[in-house]
Amino acid sequence: MLLAWIRRRSLNSPKYQPKPLFVSNWSPVLSPDVIMLLRRLPSTAVSITTTALCWRYTSPYFFSTQPRFQSLNSLGCYPKLSLLSFSSASHISSEFADLLAEQYSKRGPLKPGLYLVGTPIGNLEDITLRALRVLKSADVILSEDTRHSGKLLHYYRIKTPLLSYHKFNESQREQTVLKRLRQGEVVALISDAGMPGISDPGTELAKICVDENIPVIPIPGPSAFITALSASGLSTDEFTFVGFLPKHAGSRKERLMASASEKTTQIFYVPPHKLRQFLEESSPIFGDSRRCVIARELTKIHEEGKRKKLFQLTSQREKLHS
Structure with a gap:
């Protein structure tokens, strides 16, 4: 089953406007499917698994849009x-x-x-x-x-x-x-x-x-990839946190191939400006039929989520980069 959505948090209460400390980002996470999670400032998190590549932004569906309490x-x-x-x-x-x-x-x-x-x-x-x-x-x-x-x-x-x-x-x-x-x-x-x-x-x-x-x-405190993974809908029983991929193309390909051979959820951090590169390099390795989940602006007002198959995301890479 393919799920895809993009939602923005519209906060009705004027008092619930936490000051945005961090600029928007993308974080990708990968599971037996693959989740892509755009992480903090200059980074994005992406995760891939052997079965599918999932792309999605975490949605307000998982997070309340109203203040949880007015007092402590x-x-x-x-x-x-x-x-x-x-x-x-x-x-x-x-x-x-x-x-x-x-x-x-x-x-x-x-x-x-x-x-x-x-x-x-x-x-x-x-x-x-x-x-x-x-x-x-x-x-x-x-x-x-x-x-x-x-x-x-x-x-x-x-x-x-x-x-x-x-x-x-x-x-x-x-x-x-x-x-x-x-x-x-x-x-x-x-x-x-x-x-x-x-x-x-x-x-x-x-x-x-x-x-x-x-x-x-x-x-203990927040963690971008755990936050995205918990709301992804993908398997959380076992997963591998890869983090940032190597800068060298050969080493990067080797790491992606190693992740593609595993059955557990694979999680990567991908900088926003390298999202297009990630999609182009991962597609032939993981296969077009894989799903990928990408989460953007986690915990912030414009928190979003989107999920599609890898070939669909690759064809939309220009829009996703923006």
Whole structure:
């Protein structure tokens, strides 16, 4: 059966307009069929399986278009946080910030170590209260892009110092960060979106900390490919997360052929400007009859989903790129 749809979220409530932190993207995910999921800023996620290639955008059908709550009373553990709702304002209210700070103080200080903190992949409401506490209490926050992450911290009135930490300066920063960790500081690591270390900086630093018996504490949060896969309708019992494909054409073809030989869902991240290339290269390897799912703007106002067979997507690649 072939399913195809594209929907946009039209939010009727003027208060439910989370400030868009991230530019639109495509993320592809692949399953025994294939899912393509357009991921954050410059990347897209795509996933392929041996049976079919599925293309789709995640639809509002899977996500409510209305605010889930106007207050945080329903959370139980924060009974005093009432009548506080998120909006398109540049930051939360000072009252909300004060109430959060009060709750933080009751829980005591964080133990020293490296905290891998998950951040929203598009919708500011998707950050957890635990993540906010860690970011507020840390001695320093390692950030992939300090200007980008600064928007998130400003929104939640967090004034913890930021230190740039990305793939181009990881090796230079490591000793500085390790020195601070050895001195007993609380160091938080965040990426531009999602969980650190998942196709983002953080893996090497976590490995070094483990080798030196420095605590590494994960603070769970959103993940683009898991979000897309969960709403794809494809098999989630087994899957392979491939991530970004190699830059070299030969290595890329080899990786695609390896994925095509597997029966489990295959998941790729594909930058928007390489979507056309992905379709043209994957079509002869996976076959035109395969289905592919592509998700765009996950968790954001214009969240979309579309599913078709690979040959149909290939013929529409110009439109999809736009």
